[in-house]
Each structure stands twice: as structure tokens, then as C-alpha cells.
Amino acid sequence: xxxxxxxxxxxxxxxxxxxxxxxxxxxxxxxxxxxxxxxxxxxxxxxxxxxxxxxxxxxxxxxxxxxxxxxxxxxxxxxxxxxxxxxxxxxxxxxxxxxxxxxxxxxxxxxxxxxxxxxxxxxxxxxxxxxxxxxxxxxxxxxxxxxxxxxxxxxxxxxxxxxx
Amino acid sequence: xxxxxxxxxxxxxxxxxxxxxxxxxxxxxxxxxxxxxxxxxxxxxxxxxxxxxxxxxxxxxxxxxxxxxxxxxxxxxxxxxxxxxxxxxxxxxxxxxxxxxxxxxxxxxxxxxxxxxxxxxxxxxxxxxxxxxxxxxxxxxxxxxxxxxxxxxxxxxxxxxxxxxxxxxxxxxxxxxxxxxxxxxxxxxxxxxxxxxxxxxxxxxxxxxxxxxxxxxxxxxxxxxxxxxxxxxxxxxxxxxxxxxxxxxxxxxxxxxxxxxxxxxxxxxxxxxxxxxxxxxxxxxxxxxxxxxxxxxxxxxxxxxxxxxxxxxxxxxxxxxxxxxxxxxxxxxxxxxxxxxxxxxxxxxxxxxxxxxxxxxxxxxxxxxxxxxxxxxxxxxxxxxxxxxxxxxxxxxxxxxxxxxxxxxxxxxxxxxxxxxxxxxxxxxxxxxxxxxxxxxxxxxx
Numbered sequence: 387x388x389x390x391x392x393x394x395x396x397x398x399x400x401x402x403x404x405x406x407x408x409x410x411x412x413x414x415x416x417x418x419x420x421x422x423x424x425x426x427x428x429x430x431x432x433x434x435x436x437x438x439x440x441x442x443x444x445x446x447x448x449x450x451x452x453x454x455x456x457x458x459x460x461x462x463x464x465x466x467x468x469x470x471x472x473x474x475x476x477x478x479x480x481x482x483x484x485x486x487x488x489x490x491x492x493x494x495x496x497x498x499x500x501x502x503x504x505x506x507x508x509x510x511x512x513x514x515x516x517x518x519x520x521x522x523x524x525x526x527x528x529x530x531x532x533x534x535x536x537x538x539x540x541x542x543x544x545x546x547x548x549x550x
Numbered sequence: 551x552x553x554x555x556x557x558x559x560x561x562x563x564x565x566x567x568x569x570x571x572x573x574x575x576x577x578x579x580x581x582x583x584x585x586x587x588x589x590x591x592x593x594x595x596x597x598x599x600x601x602x603x604x605x606x607x608x609x610x611x612x613x614x615x616x617x618x619x620x621x622x623x624x625x626x627x628x629x630x631x632x633x634x635x636x637x638x639x640x641x642x643x644x645x646x647x648x649x650x651x652x653x654x655x656x657x658x659x660x661x662x663x664x665x666x667x668x669x670x671x672x673x674x675x676x677x678x679x680x681x682x683x684x685x686x687x688x689x690x691x692x693x694x695x696x697x698x699x700x701x702x703x704x705x706x707x708x709x710x711x712x713x714x715x716x717x718x719x720x721x722x723x724x725x726x727x728x729x730x731x732x733x734x735x736x737x738x739x740x741x742x743x744x745x746x747x748x749x750x751x752x753x754x755x756x757x758x759x760x761x762x763x764x765x766x767x768x769x770x771x772x773x774x775x776x777x778x779x780x781x782x783x784x785x786x787x788x789x790x791x792x793x794x795x796x797x798x799x800x801x802x803x804x805x806x807x808x809x810x811x812x813x814x815x816x817x818x819x820x821x822x823x824x825x826x827x828x829x830x831x832x833x834x835x836x837x838x839x840x841x842x843x844x845x846x847x848x849x850x851x852x853x854x855x856x857x858x859x860x861x862x863x864x865x866x867x868x869x870x871x872x873x874x875x876x877x878x879x880x881x882x883x884x885x886x887x888x889x890x891x892x893x894x895x896x897x898x899x900x901x902x903x904x905x906x907x908x909x910x911x912x913x914x915x916x917x918x919x920x921x922x923x924x925x926x927x928x929x930x931x932x933x934x935x936x937x938x939x940x941x942x943x944x945x946x947x948x949x950x951x952x953x954x955x956x957x958x959x960x961x962x963x964x965x966x967x968x969x970x971x972x973x974x975x976x977x978x979x980x981x982x983x984x985x986x987x988x989x990x991x992x993x994x995x996x
Contacts, residue, residue, distance in 0.1 A: 409709040411623070411666075414749055416731035420714050424673060451731075458733040459714025460900075461673050473674075477635045478836060478893040479792035479879050515717065515897050516635040516836075517674055520792035520877070521799050530676040 393440040399425055403444060415445050419455055423462060428529075432463035460514065468503040468510035470548055474526040477516040484537075485524035489513075491538040492526075495545060508549060551778055553766045553786050554759065555802040558646045564681060566688035569649040577765035578656045578694055582702045585768070590661035594764055596772025598784030603629055603720070603757030604835060604875040606859050609764075610772075615744040616662055617752040625753040626659045628669040628761050629725055633717040634835035634954075635897060636877025639788035640758035642800040644671070644678050648685035652708065654761040656694060657768050659706050662754055666707045669758075670725050673712040682710050717901035721949045722755040724903065735905045736949035759788050779805035783858035787873070793880035796820035808854045809833075809862075810847050813880065826882035829994040830965075833862055834874020836894045837954030839961030840887070841871050843993050867961065883994040886986050887969045891962040892920045898955030909952040912943040916959050923970060926977030933970050937963055 395403060403422055410417040422444065426437050438452040445452075456462045463471065474489055493511060496504045503510040519525045522534035533544055562568035569575070581590050595610030616624060628651065632640040644651055651669070659667045671679050686708055689695045697705045711729055713719050719728045723737035726748050747753020763785060767775050776784045783805040790800045795813065797820040803812065813828065814821045822828050831846040832838060849855055849864045856862075859873045881890065899917035904910045916939055919932050940956035947953075963970060972987040973980040980987070988995050 409668075409707075409711075411749060414730070417711075417729060419731035420673065420728065421712055423714065424676070424712055445731075447731075454733055455714070455731065458903075459673070459716050461715035476893065477897050478832075478890050479636055481890070481893055482793045482879070482881060482885060514674075514715070515900055516633060518632045518638045518641045518672065520636050520638050520879070521790055522638075523792065527674060530680070532677070 393430075393436050395425070395429060399429065407445070416447050416451065418445060419447070419452065420459070423452075423456060427462060431469075432465060432467050466503075469508050470528050471510045471512060472526050472528055473512050473514040473517075475515070475517045475519075475523065476513045477520075479516070479520035480523035480525055483523040488524050488536050488538055488541060492541050492545075495541065509545070551786060551804045552802050553775075553778075554643060554650060554762050554788060555647075555800075558643075558650075563647050564649070564685065566649060566685065566692060569647070573769075574649055575653055575694055577653055577768040578660075579700065581657045581660055581768050582700055582704055587661045587663055590657060590764075590768060593767050593772040594661070597763075597767045597775035598772075598779075598782065599760060599763055599767065599775065600782075600784070600859065601757055602759035602763070602787065602876070604634065604837075606873065609756060609760050612744070612756070613658075613662060613754060615742070616754055617745045618663065619752070623666065623749075623751050624662055624664045625748045625751060626655065626662050626664040626667040626761075627722075627725065627729065627748060627753060627755045628655060628667070628758055629720060629722060629755050630669050630671040630675075630758045631713055631717075631720040631725060632758070632875075633672055633720050633901075634837060634875050634877055635894065636792055636832060636879040637790055637835045637875040638792075639790040639800050639876055641675060641678065642790070643758060643762060643788065644675075645681060648682045649689070650762045650765070651682070651758055652685055652689055652695075653765045654763065655708055656689075656699070656706060657764050658754075658756065658761050659708075660704060661764075664754075665705050666709075668709050668711050668729060668748075670711045670713060670719070670729055672719075673714045676712065679710050679712055686710065716903075717897075718903045718949070718951055721951065724949065725755060726753065733903070735903050736951075738948055780856065780858050781860065783860060783873075787857070787876050789857070789876040789878050791819050791878045791880065794823050794826060794882040794885070795880045796823055803857055805856075805858050807857050809857060810854060812857055812878075813847075819880070822880070822882050826884065827994040827996065828880065829883045829885055829992075830881045830887065832871075832877070832879040832881075832958070834872045835877035836879070836897065837957055838872040838874045839867055839870070839957055840891075840965060841869075841961075842965050845869050845965070846871070867957070868964075871961075883988070883996055884984075884986055886924075887962055887966040888920065888924050888973050888980075891959060892917070892924045894958045895920050895955070898951065902951060902955070906947040906949075906952065908943045908946040909955065912939050912952070913955045915939050916955065920959070923973050924981075926973070926981040928970075928974040928977070930971065930974050932974070933963060933967065936960075 719734040724734040899913040940960040944956040
């Protein structure tokens with residue numbers, strides 16, 4: 387059913403994986419699951435069942451142990467996503483600073499609804515809960531980068547920059 | 551009086567050399583070279599330092615519960631999962647001055663006899679994780695981490711663990727489950743982590759700010775720390791301010807200043823944004839009860855309310871609130887309390903781990919019912935229905951997420967019932983963009 391042959395970390399990432407596993411006591415390599423799922427998502431953008439099975443193999447745990455974790459934590463994408471995933475904070479403090487209006491503008495600009503991907507495959511828009519940047523709201527995140535104190539003008543500039 | 555943020559704006563403070571030029575790592579030298587582990591714990595006890603993640607439990611006492619069976623490793627785990635809406639102080643501290651946390655981790659690990667410690671950071675803050683890992687490498691390179699630290703014979707390895715986006719992992723036993731590579735379902739207690747924590751070994755879990763404060767306590771003594779603040783609210787506290795103030799951001803305050811001073815003084819928030827008036831405050835992160843302007847500034851006895859654990863909770867939940875995590879959310883008269891409560895209810899619905907029925911089901915119902923009130927489809931009996939659901943969640947779950955979800959809804963109705971009723975009675979008006987209920991005669995009515 388699954389084909390793990392096609393899924394393989396590049397050598398330098400594999401080296402990082404083995405280093406990460408060493409952070410935990412002997413036999414507790416399952417602790418490396420979240421860090422490795424982050425590496426996998428950075429590599430393949432989203433976590434297909436093939437990718438999760440591969441990670442299970444790396445850690446010598448059952449595939450179900452990976453699925454149950456990947457489905458619990460909201461950072462992991464379980465379906466294909468665009469090149470840039472915009473994770474937009476929808477919680478109270480950001481809303482107080484006009485987060486709702488800026489979000490509507492963003493969706494309109496990209497022609498997508500929450501969860502959707504723009505027709506050129508560049509952007510996926512997701513709503514997330516509080517990103518711990520409340521005093522600098524409205525906020526969204528694209529991969530590791532936080533974009534803060536957003537306005538409609540800033541959103542336009544960010545999208546233009548990333549569309550190049 | 552600044553303890554954690556004294557040098558935070560010094561250029562290069564994120565590097566170990568600049569950090570040391572400003573006295574950094576002197577606590578490690580002092581603790582490891584001149585103090586026994588129990589002496590460090592004793593100073594922390596004397597300091598009166600209370601857990602800064604929200605619960606306010608005395609740190610020294612928590613440390614003294616740690617079981618110490620022979621031949622079993624002990625762990626210190628730093629809770630940097632900071633996810634409570636309104637709270638971004640740990641984010642700020644770690645991003646600006648990673649060594650402040652690392653120094654505290656070394657001192658605290660030494661006190662507890664831990665040889666491996668972890669900092670569990672919410673996964674969204676991957677850029678902060680990179681900053682921490684770089685700083686940790688610097689500390690290894692200088693012999694402050696690793697084998698035989700400063701020639702003392704004490705060994706410590708320190709690692710950063712990313713979360714995966716789950717508020718529940720801020721609950722300490724959920725955090726430990728997550729660190730073991732599992733879903734973040736809180737554990738039944740007892741046993742407490744102090745007895746059976748990470749990998750079933752004795753473990754202490756402390757918040758970033760708590761751990762960071764231990765370095766100053768070692769350097770200056772617990773008694774000096776206890777002199778700052780008021781009574782059982784000792785020391786300084788990082789307050790992260792969001793919402794409608796002139797200067798949102800993170801402030802380190804000595805516990806004991808008045809709430810009024812904190813909001814209006816130029817030293818801190820600088821007052822409400824121009825042309826607006828204070829309507830309400832959520833003083834300690836989204837889970838603590840919201841208070842209207844008059845109750846956050848003064849207690850019902852007419853006393854000025856202080857930024858302390860005790861003063862903020864004066865009056866119980868009827869008229870008081872909690873210091874919590876220090877996530878201070880300020881709202882002016884343009885704020886629709888129903889909408890704000892909806893975002894909190896939606897948050898807890900999304901973040902419930904689903905393990906306990908009252909929380910899993912109840913958070914969903916509260917989200918749904920507030921959603922329909924906010925969208926002009928509410929019924930008058932919905933308001934009491936919300937109070938009823940909140941009551942049935944509170945106290946009936948394995949972990950405090952249930953309480954955290956119930957309190958903001960119950961408090962919003964307690965203090966702003968007229969606003970909920972207005973939404974039910976005037977759905978057309980209430981659903982217009984920007985529409986806000988104005989209470990007649992209220993101090994925030996323009």
C-alpha cells in the first residue's frame with residue numbers, strides 16, 4: 387500500500403535526525419518524533435502517509451504512533467499545501483487590532499477562503515490560534531517567519547514580494 | 551527594578567560574550583563553585599518566587615517535592631510552550647536574551663541534580679528555537695554546559711524540543727507526554743511529575759520566567775528578592791500587554807504597582823489609545839475573568855487594585871480576577887465583548903484535547919452558542935445556557951483547560967450580560983460591521 391522507497395531525507399538531514407535521536411535516553415527515541423516531523427514537513431511541505439511511514443521506520447516505531455501524533459498537532463499539514471502557507475492568527479488580541487479586516491483583505495487578494503490554496507499554487511491560507519505575539523498584532527506566520535503589526539498595505543507588499 | 555530585562559536592549563546581548571560582559575553566568579559560577587545544590591533550593595524558597603506560567607505555585611516548594619531515589623535520573627523541563635492568548639513574555643525574553651534562560655536552566659538543573667534538561671518551546675517559534683540552540687552551543691563551547699562544568703564535576707546536557715502547535719502542551723503533564731513523542735493528553739494526577747514525570751522519572755517543570763529569575767536569586771540571595779514586591783507577591787513580573795493601549799509590549803514590573811499606574815503611566819502602557827476610553831481588561835491571559843474598567847482599577851472596597859496575585863483576585867470571581875500568566879489584554883469602548891468572548895470560546899474549543907467529555911463537548915457548545923448570539927441568531931435563554939455549560943465543565947476535567955475555557959465565558963456574562971442581551975434583542979443592529987453596545991452611563995461611554 388505504501389511505498390517508502392521514494393521517500394528519503396537527504397544525507398545532511400539524515401545526519402541531523404541521528405543527532406536529534408541522541409538527545410534522549412536509550413530506547414526513548416520516540417521523543418524525536420515531533421522534531422523529525424518538522425524536518426519532514428520542511429522537506430516535503432506536507433505529511434503524506436508515505437512520509438509518516440518513513441518517519442516511523444527511522445524511529446523504529448509503528449506507523450500508527452506517527453499518525454496519532456501528526457493528527458493531534460495543528461502545525462502539521464496532512465494534505466498538500468501551496469508553496470507558502472500563511473498561518474493567520476484569529477484569536478482575541480489580534481482581532482482587537484483589526485485582525486479580522488486585514489484577514490478579509492488577504493483572502494480577497496488571494497481569491498481564497500480559509501484552508502484554500504491560490505489558483506497559482508503559491509499560497510495556502512490557514513487560520514490558527516494565538517501565536518504568542520499579541521502585542522504586535524495582527525500577526526501571521528509563514529514557515530519560521532513572523533509578520534507583525536499587519537495592515538492591508540503591508541499584506542499587499544508581503545504578497546507581492548513572495549509572488550516574485 | 552529590573553531583574554530579567556535589565557540588559558535586554560544592549561546590542562549583542564544574545565551573544566555569550568556580551569552577555570558575560572554584563573555579568574552573565576556569574577550565578578552559574580557562584581552556584582556551582584560555592585553552593586551545595588540544596589543551598590540553591592533554599593535561596594529560591596526564601597525568595598518567595600512563584601511560578602510565572604500562571605498558577606503561581608511557589609517554585610522552591612515545587613523543587614522540594616522532587617523525589618530523589620538512588621540511581622534514577624531526574625529531569626528539569628522548561629515550559630516554553632507559551633500559548634495562552636495575551637501572553638508573549640517568554641517569546642520576548644528568549645528571542646532577545648536567550649542566555650538569561652540558559653543561565654537559569656544551569657543553576658536550576660544544578661539545584662535539582664538533573665544532568666539532562668529540556669526546554670520545550672512551542673513549535674511555531676522555530677526562529678526562537680534557532681536562537682536558543684545557537685546560544686546553547688556557545689555555552690557548550692565555553693564549558694558552561696556539557697561534562698565537568700567549570701571543573702566542578704557537575705555534568706549537564708541541555709536540549710531544545712519543539713512542540714507541534716497545541717495549547718494543551720502548556721499543561722505540564724501534557725507537555726511531558728508530548729516530549730515523549732505522544733499526543734498531548736494530560737495525565738491523571740497523582741502521581742505528580744515530581745515523582746513520576748518524564749520517562750516515569752522525577753521531573754520538575756517550570757516556566758521560562760521562573761527559571762530565568764533563579765540566577766538573580768543566586769547572585770543576590772533569596773531575601774533580597776523577597777524584598778521586591780508586596781507580601782506573598784515577591785519579585786518582578788513580566789507583563790505582556792496587548793490591545794488598545796498606546797504602547798503595547800512586554801514590561802518587567804515590580805509586583806505591587808497599581809493597575810491604574812500600569813495602564814496610564816508613560817513608564818508602562820502609556821494610557822488608552824488617543825480619543826478612547828478603557829472598557830475592560832483581561833489581566834492574566836485569556837482564561838482569567840474579564841473585568842470592566844471600574845473593577846480592574848478599584849476593588850469593591852474602593853481600594854486601588856495592585857498588580858499582585860492577591861489584589862487582582864480580591865473579591866473572588868464575583869468582582870475580581872487573577873494575575874495568571876501576566877497576559878494583559880486591554881479593551882477600549884470599541885470592543886464588542888460578545889465577539890471577543892467568541893474568539894476565546896473558539897480557541898478553547900479548538901485546543902481541547904478531547905480526553906474529558908465535559909471539556910470536549912462543553913467547549914464545542916459554548917463556541918456554537920456564542921457564535922449564534924454574535925451572528926444575530928441567539929435566544930434569550932442561550933445566555934443562561936452558557937452559564938450552565940460553563941458550570942458543568944468547571945472542576946470536572948483532568949486538567950485545568952476545562953476551567954480555563956469556562957471562566958472567560960462565565961465572567962463575560964457576569965459583567966456584560968446586557969451586551970449579550972442586546973445582541974439577542976437587536977440582531978440586525980448588532981450584526982452590522984463595527985456595531986458595539988454602549989451601556990448607558992458607563993465610564994467608557996463616549
